[in-house]
Amino acid sequence: MRRLINPDRVALTGSILGLASLLLGWLTLKPNRLAAGTSLNLSESLGQPGAMAIVVLWLLCLALSLVKLKRGRSIGLGITANILLILTLVLVGLASGRLLEGEPAAARVSLGTGFWVTLAATYTVIFAARRLLDGWHTWQNLVSFSGLVVLAFLLSVGWLNNISVMEEFSGYQQRFVQELLQHMRLFGISVAIGTVIGIPLGIWATRKKHAEKPVFFTTSIVQTIPSLALFGLLIAPLSAISFAFPVLRDIGIRGVGITPAIIALTIYSLLPVVRNTYVGIRQVDPAAIDAGLGMGMSRWQVFRRVEAPLAAPLVLEGVRTASVQAVGLATVAALIGAGGLGWFVFRGIGQAAPDLIVLGAIPVIILALLVDALMRTIVRLGTPKGLGGERR
Amino acid sequence: MPSKKTRRWFILGVALVAFVVLIANTGLWETGLRFLFPGETTVIHPRASLLVLVWEHIQLVAISSGITIILGIPLGIWVSRPSGRDFLPIVTDITSFGQTFPPVAVLALAVPVLGFGLMPTIAALFLYGLLPVVRNTIAGLHAVPSDLLDAAYGMGMSRLQALFRVELPLSARVILAGVRVSVIINIGTAMIGAVIGAGGLGSPIIAGLVRDNLAFIIEGALPAALLAILADQFLTNIENSLAYTNEPV
Known part of the structure; x- marks a missing residue:
């Protein structure tokens, strides 16, 4: 027994x-x-x-x-x-x-x-x-x-x-699709800009000793600022600028809405990308670089064919962190009129309608999980053969 | 000659005093915001003074992070002991899976379950804050080299002695880093708690957004940013002043 x-x-x-x-x-x-x-x-x-x-x-x-x-x-x-x-x-x-x-x-x-x-x-x-x-x-x-x-x-x-959340969904079907797309635009654009700025910043920090400290100091300080506070801090200067230059208003740059949202989300995306690019390039074995130089590669060739591929998995990992984080932060952007799935959350809170809150919150979580899974696949694909085994 | 460590604490102390003086000085805010936004009739959020709002915010974070630390570190320790090892995979799984969840979504989902106000905010902050604390406790304990533990047992230490005199001191930095991440996330998420009636520094910002009053927004946003930076530096200082370093790779 x-x-x-x-x-x-x-x-x-x-x-x-x-x-x-x-x-x-x-x-x-x-x-x-x-x-x-x-x-x-x-x-x-x-x-x-x-x-x-x-x-x-x-x-x-x-x-x-x-x-x-x-x-x-x-x-x-x-x-x-x-x-x-x-x-x-x-x-x-x-x-x-x-x-x-x-x-x-x-x-x-x-x-x-x-x-x-x-x-x-x-x-x-x-x-x-x-x-x-x-x-x-x-x-x-x-x-x-x-x-x-x-x-x-x-x-x-x-x-x-017949479950209440689904009934809520059927009432807002069109709006749901619209806000979902807006949500994806918000975090997609910001992470893309953050990556384009972040990778060169990270590389710069590895090359110039005097750049290292200020780059990390600024990006990490900014990262600690609460999202609602950063959105708030951007509204005043942006509306001042858009009042001073009416041209900007015409192309849609205003104090509230999508402009401060994308700026703030881009700023938040910087730290993970910069840090991982820096670490990624720093951890490349100096012997591999020496070997490249010894083979007669130029400095640029060494970067492109040795350092960049070896650093790629970590850099992509940084983009993954940034993306998952941005999906969540984009929810808060609804508070400053940028739309996105947060619209349902905060409207639900405003109306004290729990089902509407759930209709916004659950898709945000699913979206974060999907983005995470997608980026993990991209990280795996971006890992050079022969390197994958060690890291995971 | 003061060491680097003393200097860091000194600078932080000065910054802290400056922060308190700044937020206590309502007249200064009034003048400054009036100058920046001459069009507004009121520039100071009428619900409470800035000092009260900051205090509310600190309380909110202190309570939730306090519960997080009291429960999270023992939980992390327990799943790393033989008695709780069965639960290690599921706990690590939940902590890494859960960190993908946006904190705002967790806060939002607390509303249908717990209603509006302080309670759901504290519950959501506590739950989300657990993840980094538990994860870093596990990571820190696992990074302790096993030969050091063998040496401790060889010296005749009991399991409990080894835990408190070898493992915890060696992993303290990593655990504290988890606490720092948790506290910073909580300061940020607590801002949004104002939407569901938890008070704190989010409330002038929300009021400002609703009434289109830029002065209110600045009144909440600036102290909140400073508070988060100060808290981060404070906890980083504590981390740095710990004698042992044992970072996991």
Whole structure:
């Protein structure tokens, strides 16, 4: 008996968390989008049979995390957690439609704490299963991503359209696309400018001893300034300039709006790019440079064919940091009238409409994760062969 | 002849006194802002004096960062001990994954869960601030060379003694760097907390943006920038004054 029991503590924590989440409020039925509403427990939300199925699945997870785990059982654990995730999503979609039947059109169903804690719990179990399946890549990916694929599918077919956030989305669909594009413009332009200025600054700092200190001092001081303060500090001088030169106003340069936003975001992008360019070039092995010079390369050729490729991964890593940071900071830019996904967040706060806040905040997080993943791929592609192994 | 370290502290002290004198001097702000923005009828945010606003801001950050440090460092230590090692992968995963989350989004999501005001702001600042502290605690402890630990055990130290007399002193700089990052992020995010009613230096800026009053914006933005720079320098000084260096590569 003892040989059979060998709990995996992470999976166990996840299972206990999952079972505990069943006691919390799952869905909230609200008479309109601003009202507080009544919280419903698991069986009120999903109905008896659905609730039973979820309880049974969590108990199965609990049992699986207690027994000694071989690969086969780890797969079982991963699959159970995924079924739980999918079943939860499907049932929540069904339940929201059922709860809204016979209610006035203004009524809303929103997701409660229990739902979110269950998501966190399934993630914990999936994480544990993923680790136990180390080396089995196919199963690892299947366990990690099948829930997400199903979520994307359910969203695309409109299964979750009765959930309040999605109802909010359907009311703002056009605006959403517009602000999403604006958000991407804001951080895209600023990171691009920041990179174009930052790389030469970083290189300059490696070449000239007297440049090093001022460059780092300024960029790091600026980095500590709170974003809202920097936006604020830019507004006054910019509006003074645009009043003095009406030409600038005509081309859209004003105190508030996109101009201060892009300037501030560019300034924030500088430090990661400059620092990583500096470190990237400094860490190039002097022997490699000597070898290049010894082969008869000119100083420029050494830079282009030895230093630049060897520094590239770190430089790109700096651009990644800058991009992820800029996605977040661009949200704040909505406060100074530059638009972007922050528009929904701050409008939601202004109207005390929680769903509108979520409609802005969740896409910002997803965008940050996507940009991070994209930039990681670019970093990998930009790493010269024979160098990749050492760094990761 | 004063050492470089003493000089740094001296300069910081002078800067700190100058900052307090500057923000306490409402008359100076009044005159300065009137001169810059002659068109505005009021140039000083009426809700509270600058001193009060700065104090509110410091309290907000001190409370949330305080909880972060009290919980974050032990958490980082625990997952680096044999008793918590099972949780190390998931904790490192969450801290690196979570740092991709924009702090503003975390603050925004605290509103539907906790409502408006001080509580959601403190909760969001605390949660987000945990990430760099936990991550650096783990990184710092892991960078301690294992032969040093072996030497400590060989000298007859218990695990606890080794932790407090070898591992923590050696990783203190890295941990403090995490605390600094966390505090600076919190100062910035706390500004936005003003939108949900947490007070602090964000409130004159928000009021200025709403009423189109540039003087209010400057009144909040300038002290906020100075506060962040001072806090950064203060924590950097503490880091530099620690005797041991053991930076992870």
